[in-house]
Amino acid sequence: MKRLLDPDSLRALARGCAVLGAGGGGDPYLGLLQALQATEDFGPVPLVDLDELPDDSLVMPCGGIGAPTVSVEKIENGDEGGRLREHLEVLTGRRVAALMAAEIGGANGLLPITWAARMGLPVADADGMGRAFPEVPQVTMHLAGIPPSPAVMTDERGNLVIFQTISGHWMERLERAAAVEFGGAASSTEFSMTAAQARGATVRNSVSLAIRIGDAVSRAQESPVDALIAELGAFRLITGKILDVERRTTSGFARGSVVVEGLDADAGRLIRLELQNENLVALERGRVLASVPDLITVLDTETAGAIVTERIAYGQRVTVIAFACDPVWRTEKGIVVAGPRAFGYDFDYLPVEELAGATA
C-alpha cells in the first residue's frame, strides 16, 4: 500500500483533479464531499500500486457518465460501484482487486474512492486518461487494445445494463443513449482488465500526482501558481486577465473561445483558447502554443485553483499553463484518438515542449 486516502489527502486530490481536468470533467466539489462522507463512515481507502496486485486479479475502471447538470441534482446513492463490481465479477469470472478512475480529471477522479470505501477495496494509483476527455473510448486502455466489453452500467435504483459491443465507438453510442434513459446520468465500468494488463495500459501514478499537485498548492509559501508549475514541470503560457469569452452551442457540446490579455511581464500579449468542454488549443497570433492531447489549464493567479470552462468569466485574473500528456497519447494511435484532428482542427500535433518551450 502506498498510503491511506485520509481527508487531507482527499482535499489535495480534489484540487489536483481539477488541474488535471484541463477545464473539463466537472467540478470535483461534490466528488470530494462524497469521498469525505464515505471515509468518515467506512474508514480511509488504501491507495495501491498496480505492482502490488496479483497478476490475474481484476482492475475495474469506473466513473460517472452523463450530464454534469444532472449530477449536481441527482447525486449518487453510493452503492452503484458495489453493483458494478458484483456483475463484472460474474461476467469475467475474476475477483476485482482494486477500483480505478477511468478519468482522473474533474469529478470522476474521486468517485471510485467513494465506492471503494464501502466495499473495503483499494484504489489503484492509475487512471485511463491522465486528464479528462469527453468520450468513452478516449482512454489509454483503448490504445493498448483492451476491449471495452463487457461494460456494466447501473443507476441508484438498481437498474443495470450489460453492454457487449463490437467497438469503442458503439460503446460510446449505446452507453450515451442508455444514460439518457437512466435520467441523464449513470455509473459505469468499461475496459476492465487484469492487473498484469493494467500495468501497461494505464497512466500510472496519476492519483499520487494529483495529490502532489494539491499539496504543492496548499503548502506554497509564496506563489501557489509557481509551486504548481514547478511540481508539474508545466509551461506558463501567459499571466493576465480574461478579456473576452465567446460561447456557442453546436450538437450538444459547449464550444467557445476565450481571449487572455497579458499583464505585467506579459503586457501586450494576447492568447486565445479554444474550448469544447475541455481547453483544446492555445494560440498566439495564429501560432499554436499547445494543443490536445497535452493539457491546458486555466488557473486563478492568486489561489492556483483550476477554473473549469463553464466558469470562465471576463475580468478573472488567470495564469494559463500547459503541460505534457502521458507519452501514450503522443503515439500515432493516441494522436488519432485525441489529437487536434480528432476534435476537428486542421493541423498536426506537436508536443508542448517544442511549441511553448520555444517561447518560454
Place this chain on the structure above:
Amino acid sequence: MPPPDCRLGVDVGGTNTDAVIMDAADRVIAKAKVPGTADITSGIVAAIDAVLGTPGVEPQRISHVMLGTTHATNAVLERRNLRRVAVLRIGGPATYSIRPMFGWPRDLVDAVSVGAAIVDGGIEFDGQDLSPLDTDAIARFLGQVGGQADGVVITSVFAPVSARHELLAAEVVKRELGDVHTSLSHEIGSIGLLERENATILNGALAGVARDVARAMRDALTAHGLRPVTFFAQNDGTLMSLDQALRYPVLTIGSGPANSVRGAAFLTGISDSLVADVGGTSTDLGVLTNGFPRESAQGVEIGGVRTNFRMPDLVTIALGGGTVVSGDPGDVRIGPRSVGYLIQQEALVFGGTTPTLTDSAVAAGRADLGTSVNGGGADRTGRYRRLLLEALARADVMLAEAIDRVKTSKEDRPLIAVGGGSILVPDRIPGVSEIVRPEHFDAANAVGAAIASVSGQVDRIFHLGPDGRQAALGEARDEARERAVAAGADPGTVQIIEVEEIPLAYLTSPAVRIRVKAAGTLGGVPAESHSTSEAS
C-alpha cells in the same frame, strides 16, 4: 388631507440605517441616516422615527413601506436567534452519498437542525418520477422529530423541474404537525440539490428573525398611527410582500447591495452602468444591467454554507469613508479596520485623532467636510497631509482594480458613485468613461428599496420538442410574467429582464436549462392589507 401616496424606504446597512420618503412623483421628500446600534431592530425604529419626524412630512400619506435589511445575514453569521427545523430530503434511493448538512460547521448544524431524513421520491430531469414518493416514511420521520421542530424544510431532487413531490410532502406535514412553518426548496433556489437544500434549511432557521423584524416595523409604524402595506427587498433588487418575506426570509440576504444598485439606477436614470456603493467600512462594486443588478453565476457562501440562490454579483473591498489610514509616508497602510459609525467622533476632520480615508478625501480637496477653527475641516489634516494623500492614491488604485474585476467587457463604462463614502471616488478612473454622482447619493440604498419593483423567475430544464428552442423560451417567458403578476406587479409594466440558456452537455436528447426573470412596477394598493396580522 390627500390620500396616502408616499413610500417609505428603509435600508439597514453594516454602518448606518437609512430611511427615505418618496412622493407619488418619485421625488425624495425626506431622508434620515441613523448610526447602527448593537440591536439592529432599534436602528429601524430610530430611522423611521427620524424620517417621519422631518418637518413638513405628513406621516398619514405613507401608503407603502419597503425594508431592506441585513438581519438574516447577521443571524446566520452569528448563529443567533435561529430556529431548529426538521430537514426532509426527497430523492431516495439517490443522493445518500452526501447526507443533508454534511460538511457544515458543527455549531451551525446544532443551531438549526433537530434531525434529517432522506425518503424515496424525487423527480428526473425529464419530469418523470425518480421513484414513487414514500409518504409513510415522511410521516414516520415527522413522528420522531416533529415534537422538537420549529419548522420543516423540504427539498426534492429536481424540484425546479416539478414541485409535485415537495407539495405532496407539505400536505403530509400539515396533516401530521398542523400549521408549522414549512420551507419548500423549489420556491427558494435553482438547480443544484445541495446548494438549494442548504438555502432552504437556512430559510427555515430564519423564520423567527423575519418575524421579529416584521414586528419591530409594525410597532414603529403603529406608534405613528400607520398601517401601510409592507414589502421586503430581496437579493435581486426586487420586492416581496411581507407574507412572502415571512415564508422566505433567506431571500432577503444580500438585499442591501441590490438596493444600492437599483437606487443608483433610479437616481440617475441610467439602466446600464457600473455602480460603486462606498459605505463606512467597505465598497461594493456591482453592475447595473437593464436597470437591475447583475447576478453571480456561482453560489454564494454564507456562514460556511454553500448556497445557490439569487445574489448580486459584487466585488467587495475593504475601503470606506471610515477606513483607518496608518503607517508612515512611503509605507502607508489602509484599513482593513474602520472607525465605522464613529466617524463623526474619530476622524481628524471632525476633531478626532484617527486618520481616515475621509480625511484623505478632504485633504485632497475631493470633499469639504468637518469642523474646524477657521474655514473647512482641511486644516485639521495638515500634519498628516503626505500620509493621507499617499493613502488616497493607493485607494484609487485599489478601486480601479476592483472596477476592472467587475466589468464584463473591455469597453469603458460609466460609473455611478453612491453611498455616504462616495466622496472618496476620484473624478477619473481608468476604464471608466464618466463618473455620475446623483443627488441623494448618500441614501441610494433606501431609495432603491422604496422604488423597487416586483419580479417573478423561472429556472428549470426544458425538453426541446418539435417547435424547438423558441417554444421553450416562449413558455419560460410567459411563466415568469405570470409569476411577477402573482407577486404583485402591475401586468401592464411587466418586462422580461433576464434570459439565460444553458444546454445540457453530454446528452443525446436536446434539453436546455432556461432561466428567465420578469419584473414590473408595484401594482395598485391592495384593498386590504393582511400583512400586519401575519406578524403578530
